[in-house]
Amino acid sequence: MGLFNYILLLYEPQRRAGIIMLMDWQGQKFVEQIMQISLLVFAVIALVAGYVLGSFHLMMLVYAGGVTLTTLITVPNWPFFNRNPLNWLDPNEVEKHHKPQVAVSLKKKATQK
Amino acid sequence: MHSFGYRLNALLTFSVTILALMCAIASLSDNLNTPSPSAEIQIMNINWFQKQPQGNDEVSLTMNISADLQSLFTWNTKQVFIFVAAEYETPKNSLNQVSLWDAIIPAKEHAKFWIHTSNKYRFVDQGNSLRGKEFNLTLHWHVMPKTGKMFADKIVMTGYNLPEEYR
Numbered sequence: 001m002g003l004f005n006y007i008l009l010l011y012e013p014q015r016r017a018g019i020i021m022l023m024d025w026q027g028q029k030f031v032e033q034i035m036q037i038s039l040l041v042f043a044v045i046a047l048v049a050g051y052v053l054g055s056f057h058l059m060m061l062v063y064a065g066g067v068t069l070t071t072l073i074t075v076p077n078w079p080f081f082n083r084n085p086l087n088w089l090d091p092n093e094v095e096k097h098h099k100p101q102v103a104v105s106l107k108k109k110a111t112q113k
Numbered sequence: 114m115h116s117f118g119y120r121l122n123a124l125l126t127f128s129v130t131i132l133a134l135m136c137a138i139a140s141l142s143d144n145l146n147t148p149s150p151s152a153e154i155q156i157m158n159i160n161w162f163q164k165q166p167q168g169n170d171e172v173s174l175t176m177n178i179s180a181d182l183q184s185l186f187t188w189n190t191k192q193v194f195i196f197v198a199a200e201y202e203t204p205k206n207s208l209n210q211v212s213l214w215d216a217i218i219p220a221k222e223h224a225k226f227w228i229h230t231s232n233k234y235r236f237v238d239q240g241n242s243l244r245g246k247e248f249n250l251t252l253h254w255h256v257m258p259k260t261g262k263m264f265a266d267k268i269v270m271t272g273y274n275l276p277e278e279y280r
Binding site: 023039043047 | 128
Protein backbone atom coordinates (compact mmCIF):
# COMPACT_ATOMS: atom_id res chain seq x y z
CA MET A 1 0.00 0.00 0.00
CA GLY A 2 2.83 2.35 0.88
CA LEU A 3 4.50 1.70 -2.46
CA PHE A 4 1.30 2.53 -4.29
CA ASN A 5 0.98 5.85 -2.46
CA TYR A 6 4.63 6.60 -3.19
CA ILE A 7 4.06 6.07 -6.88
CA LEU A 8 0.99 8.29 -6.74
CA LEU A 9 3.11 11.03 -5.12
CA LEU A 10 5.61 10.79 -7.96
CA TYR A 11 2.94 11.79 -10.45
CA GLU A 12 1.44 14.52 -8.28
CA PRO A 13 2.51 17.56 -10.34
CA GLN A 14 1.21 15.96 -13.51
CA ARG A 15 -2.00 14.90 -11.86
CA ARG A 16 -2.69 18.43 -10.68
CA ALA A 17 -2.00 19.75 -14.14
CA GLY A 18 -4.56 17.29 -15.48
CA ILE A 19 -2.03 15.38 -17.55
CA ILE A 20 -1.49 11.63 -17.45
CA MET A 21 2.10 11.02 -18.42
CA LEU A 22 3.86 8.12 -16.85
CA MET A 23 7.07 8.10 -18.85
CA ASP A 24 9.07 11.22 -19.64
CA TRP A 25 10.20 12.14 -23.13
CA GLN A 26 13.71 10.82 -22.75
CA GLY A 27 12.36 7.62 -21.26
CA GLN A 28 10.04 7.11 -24.21
CA LYS A 29 12.80 7.52 -26.74
CA PHE A 30 15.08 5.22 -24.80
CA VAL A 31 12.42 2.56 -24.45
CA GLU A 32 11.58 2.68 -28.15
CA GLN A 33 15.23 2.10 -29.02
CA ILE A 34 15.45 -0.76 -26.53
CA MET A 35 12.35 -2.35 -28.02
CA GLN A 36 13.53 -2.22 -31.64
CA ILE A 37 17.06 -3.38 -30.93
CA SER A 38 16.00 -6.10 -28.53
CA LEU A 39 13.49 -7.60 -30.98
CA LEU A 40 16.02 -7.58 -33.82
CA VAL A 41 18.72 -9.15 -31.65
CA PHE A 42 16.39 -11.90 -30.47
CA ALA A 43 15.32 -12.55 -34.07
CA VAL A 44 18.93 -13.01 -35.14
CA ILE A 45 19.73 -15.25 -32.17
CA ALA A 46 16.62 -17.33 -32.85
CA LEU A 47 17.45 -17.71 -36.56
CA VAL A 48 21.05 -18.74 -35.92
CA ALA A 49 20.11 -21.15 -33.12
CA GLY A 50 17.37 -22.74 -35.21
CA TYR A 51 19.50 -23.11 -38.33
CA VAL A 52 22.59 -24.47 -36.58
CA LEU A 53 20.66 -26.95 -34.43
CA GLY A 54 18.30 -27.82 -37.29
CA SER A 55 15.12 -27.09 -35.36
CA PHE A 56 12.43 -24.74 -36.61
CA HIS A 57 10.59 -25.26 -33.33
CA LEU A 58 13.58 -24.00 -31.37
CA MET A 59 13.70 -20.81 -33.42
CA MET A 60 10.05 -20.11 -32.65
CA LEU A 61 10.53 -20.78 -28.94
CA VAL A 62 13.58 -18.53 -28.64
CA TYR A 63 11.85 -15.72 -30.51
CA ALA A 64 8.65 -16.04 -28.46
CA GLY A 65 10.74 -15.84 -25.30
CA GLY A 66 12.49 -12.77 -26.65
CA VAL A 67 9.21 -11.04 -27.48
CA THR A 68 7.85 -11.77 -24.00
CA LEU A 69 11.01 -10.48 -22.31
CA THR A 70 10.98 -7.32 -24.44
CA THR A 71 7.32 -6.75 -23.61
CA LEU A 72 8.03 -6.98 -19.91
CA ILE A 73 10.88 -4.50 -20.15
CA THR A 74 9.45 -1.88 -22.50
CA VAL A 75 5.67 -1.85 -22.27
CA PRO A 76 4.81 -1.26 -18.60
CA ASN A 77 5.42 2.21 -17.20
CA TRP A 78 8.43 1.43 -15.09
CA PRO A 79 9.49 4.38 -12.89
CA PHE A 80 13.04 3.89 -14.17
CA PHE A 81 12.01 5.57 -17.41
CA ASN A 82 10.51 8.56 -15.68
CA ARG A 83 13.56 9.98 -13.99
CA ASN A 84 13.39 13.38 -15.66
CA PRO A 85 9.78 14.28 -15.13
CA LEU A 86 8.83 17.62 -16.56
CA ASN A 87 7.53 20.20 -14.17
CA TRP A 88 4.08 20.96 -15.44
CA LEU A 89 2.70 24.39 -14.72
CA ASP A 90 0.44 24.43 -11.67
CA PRO A 91 -3.23 25.12 -12.60
CA ASN A 92 -3.38 28.01 -10.13
CA GLU A 93 -0.53 29.72 -11.96
CA VAL A 94 -2.27 29.27 -15.29
CA GLU A 95 -5.29 31.28 -14.17
CA LYS A 96 -3.17 34.20 -13.10
CA HIS A 97 -1.68 34.70 -16.55
CA HIS A 98 -4.33 34.95 -19.24
CA LYS A 99 -3.57 34.19 -22.83
CA PRO A 100 -2.80 37.35 -24.81
CA GLN A 101 -5.75 38.45 -26.98
CA VAL A 102 -5.15 38.57 -30.69
CA ALA A 103 -6.06 42.04 -31.97
CA VAL A 104 -8.65 41.73 -34.71
CA SER A 105 -8.90 44.85 -36.79
CA LEU A 106 -10.52 44.53 -40.15
CA LYS A 107 -10.26 48.20 -41.01
CA LYS A 108 -6.56 48.39 -40.58
CA LYS A 109 -4.83 48.61 -43.87
CA ALA A 110 -1.18 48.62 -44.42
CA THR A 111 -0.58 51.62 -46.63
CA GLN A 112 2.86 51.49 -47.97
CA LYS A 113 4.21 52.61 -51.22
CA MET B 114 3.07 10.74 -26.51
CA HIS B 115 4.12 7.11 -26.26
CA SER B 116 1.57 5.71 -23.88
CA PHE B 117 1.25 2.13 -22.68
CA GLY B 118 -1.20 1.30 -25.46
CA TYR B 119 1.00 2.89 -28.11
CA ARG B 120 4.07 0.96 -27.01
CA LEU B 121 2.15 -2.32 -26.82
CA ASN B 122 0.79 -1.81 -30.34
CA ALA B 123 4.21 -0.84 -31.69
CA LEU B 124 5.83 -3.87 -30.13
CA LEU B 125 3.23 -6.31 -31.39
CA THR B 126 3.26 -5.05 -34.96
CA PHE B 127 7.05 -4.82 -35.10
CA SER B 128 7.52 -8.32 -33.65
CA VAL B 129 5.08 -9.83 -36.15
CA THR B 130 6.78 -8.04 -39.07
CA ILE B 131 10.13 -9.41 -37.92
CA LEU B 132 8.55 -12.86 -37.64
CA ALA B 133 7.50 -12.65 -41.28
CA LEU B 134 11.07 -11.72 -42.23
CA MET B 135 12.43 -14.67 -40.24
CA CYS B 136 10.12 -17.05 -42.08
CA ALA B 137 11.26 -15.62 -45.42
CA ILE B 138 14.90 -16.11 -44.44
CA ALA B 139 14.15 -19.66 -43.28
CA SER B 140 12.61 -20.41 -46.67
CA LEU B 141 15.60 -18.91 -48.50
CA SER B 142 17.93 -21.12 -46.48
CA ASP B 143 16.38 -24.14 -48.20
CA ASN B 144 18.23 -23.12 -51.37
CA LEU B 145 21.50 -23.87 -49.60
CA ASN B 146 20.53 -27.53 -49.42
CA THR B 147 21.82 -29.76 -52.26
CA PRO B 148 19.81 -32.98 -52.18
CA SER B 149 21.13 -36.31 -53.47
CA PRO B 150 18.17 -38.69 -53.52
CA SER B 151 18.16 -42.18 -54.99
CA ALA B 152 15.39 -44.58 -55.86
CA GLU B 153 14.78 -47.93 -57.50
CA ILE B 154 11.56 -49.61 -58.61
CA GLN B 155 11.25 -53.26 -59.58
CA ILE B 156 8.12 -54.76 -61.07
CA MET B 157 7.76 -58.04 -59.25
CA ASN B 158 4.66 -59.29 -61.02
CA ILE B 159 1.97 -58.38 -63.51
CA ASN B 160 -1.10 -59.57 -61.59
CA TRP B 161 -3.55 -59.24 -64.46
CA PHE B 162 -3.94 -57.36 -67.72
CA GLN B 163 -7.46 -57.02 -69.06
CA LYS B 164 -9.58 -55.02 -71.39
CA GLN B 165 -12.46 -53.42 -69.49
CA PRO B 166 -16.07 -53.59 -70.69
CA GLN B 167 -15.82 -49.89 -71.62
CA GLY B 168 -12.94 -50.71 -73.95
CA ASN B 169 -10.01 -49.41 -71.89
CA ASP B 170 -6.97 -51.49 -70.99
CA GLU B 171 -6.22 -52.01 -67.31
CA VAL B 172 -3.14 -53.42 -65.61
CA SER B 173 -2.56 -54.50 -62.05
CA LEU B 174 1.05 -54.84 -61.00
CA THR B 175 3.08 -55.46 -57.88
CA MET B 176 6.11 -53.26 -57.36
CA ASN B 177 9.02 -53.12 -54.99
CA ILE B 178 9.82 -49.44 -54.39
CA SER B 179 12.99 -48.58 -52.52
CA ALA B 180 14.35 -45.08 -52.01
CA ASP B 181 16.67 -42.94 -49.94
CA LEU B 182 15.21 -39.43 -49.75
CA GLN B 183 16.82 -38.34 -46.49
CA SER B 184 18.88 -35.58 -48.14
CA LEU B 185 15.68 -33.80 -49.15
CA PHE B 186 14.85 -32.91 -45.54
CA THR B 187 15.96 -29.57 -44.08
CA TRP B 188 15.18 -27.82 -40.81
CA ASN B 189 12.33 -26.11 -42.63
CA THR B 190 10.69 -29.28 -44.00
CA LYS B 191 7.27 -30.31 -42.79
CA GLN B 192 6.82 -33.41 -44.94
CA VAL B 193 7.69 -34.86 -48.32
CA PHE B 194 4.92 -36.07 -50.64
CA ILE B 195 6.02 -38.73 -53.14
CA PHE B 196 4.22 -40.54 -55.91
CA VAL B 197 5.06 -43.03 -58.62
CA ALA B 198 3.72 -42.38 -62.10
CA ALA B 199 3.80 -44.57 -65.20
CA GLU B 200 4.60 -42.60 -68.35
CA TYR B 201 4.14 -43.83 -71.89
CA GLU B 202 3.19 -42.74 -75.38
CA THR B 203 0.15 -43.81 -77.39
CA PRO B 204 -1.11 -42.95 -80.86
CA LYS B 205 -3.89 -40.98 -79.18
CA ASN B 206 -1.74 -39.04 -76.64
CA SER B 207 1.89 -38.04 -76.95
CA LEU B 208 2.30 -38.34 -73.18
CA ASN B 209 0.25 -40.33 -70.71
CA GLN B 210 0.97 -40.10 -66.98
CA VAL B 211 -0.85 -42.41 -64.62
CA SER B 212 -0.29 -42.16 -60.88
CA LEU B 213 0.12 -45.63 -59.39
CA TRP B 214 1.06 -45.06 -55.77
CA ASP B 215 1.76 -42.22 -53.35
CA ALA B 216 2.80 -41.62 -49.76
CA ILE B 217 3.59 -38.90 -47.27
CA ILE B 218 6.95 -39.03 -45.51
CA PRO B 219 6.56 -37.07 -42.28
CA ALA B 220 10.15 -37.15 -41.03
CA LYS B 221 13.71 -37.74 -42.10
CA GLU B 222 13.87 -41.07 -40.26
CA HIS B 223 11.16 -42.49 -42.53
CA ALA B 224 12.76 -41.28 -45.74
CA LYS B 225 14.94 -44.32 -46.32
CA PHE B 226 12.55 -47.17 -47.04
CA TRP B 227 11.41 -49.99 -49.25
CA ILE B 228 7.85 -51.14 -49.83
CA HIS B 229 6.40 -54.14 -51.57
CA THR B 230 2.98 -53.16 -52.84
CA SER B 231 0.44 -53.47 -55.62
CA ASN B 232 -0.58 -50.28 -57.34
CA LYS B 233 -2.69 -48.10 -55.06
CA TYR B 234 -4.47 -46.41 -57.97
CA ARG B 235 -5.76 -48.13 -61.05
CA PHE B 236 -3.57 -48.20 -64.10
CA VAL B 237 -6.15 -47.61 -66.84
CA ASP B 238 -5.39 -46.44 -70.35
CA GLN B 239 -7.47 -44.12 -72.49
CA GLY B 240 -8.07 -46.75 -75.09
CA ASN B 241 -6.47 -50.14 -75.59
CA SER B 242 -2.87 -49.40 -76.54
CA LEU B 243 -1.11 -51.02 -73.62
CA ARG B 244 -0.20 -54.39 -75.08
CA GLY B 245 3.54 -54.68 -75.36
CA LYS B 246 3.91 -51.06 -74.30
CA GLU B 247 7.24 -49.74 -73.09
CA PHE B 248 6.87 -47.28 -70.23
CA ASN B 249 8.84 -45.26 -67.66
CA LEU B 250 8.25 -45.26 -63.95
CA THR B 251 8.91 -41.85 -62.45
CA LEU B 252 9.23 -41.14 -58.75
CA HIS B 253 8.08 -37.57 -58.11
CA TRP B 254 8.55 -35.75 -54.81
CA HIS B 255 7.26 -32.50 -53.36
CA VAL B 256 9.23 -31.12 -50.41
CA MET B 257 6.63 -29.22 -48.39
CA PRO B 258 8.18 -26.57 -46.14
CA LYS B 259 7.09 -25.33 -42.75
CA THR B 260 7.17 -21.85 -44.27
CA GLY B 261 7.90 -20.64 -47.77
CA LYS B 262 8.63 -22.23 -51.13
CA MET B 263 7.87 -25.83 -52.04
CA PHE B 264 10.41 -27.74 -54.12
CA ALA B 265 9.47 -30.50 -56.53
CA ASP B 266 11.64 -32.83 -58.58
CA LYS B 267 11.69 -36.38 -59.92
CA ILE B 268 13.74 -39.42 -60.90
CA VAL B 269 12.87 -41.12 -64.19
CA MET B 270 13.45 -44.86 -64.47
CA THR B 271 13.15 -46.33 -67.95
CA GLY B 272 12.92 -49.71 -69.54
CA TYR B 273 9.71 -51.26 -68.22
CA ASN B 274 7.48 -53.30 -70.51
CA LEU B 275 3.94 -54.63 -70.44
CA PRO B 276 3.10 -58.10 -71.76
CA GLU B 277 2.21 -58.57 -75.42
CA GLU B 278 -1.06 -60.34 -74.62
CA TYR B 279 -3.82 -59.97 -72.08
CA ARG B 280 -3.59 -62.17 -69.00
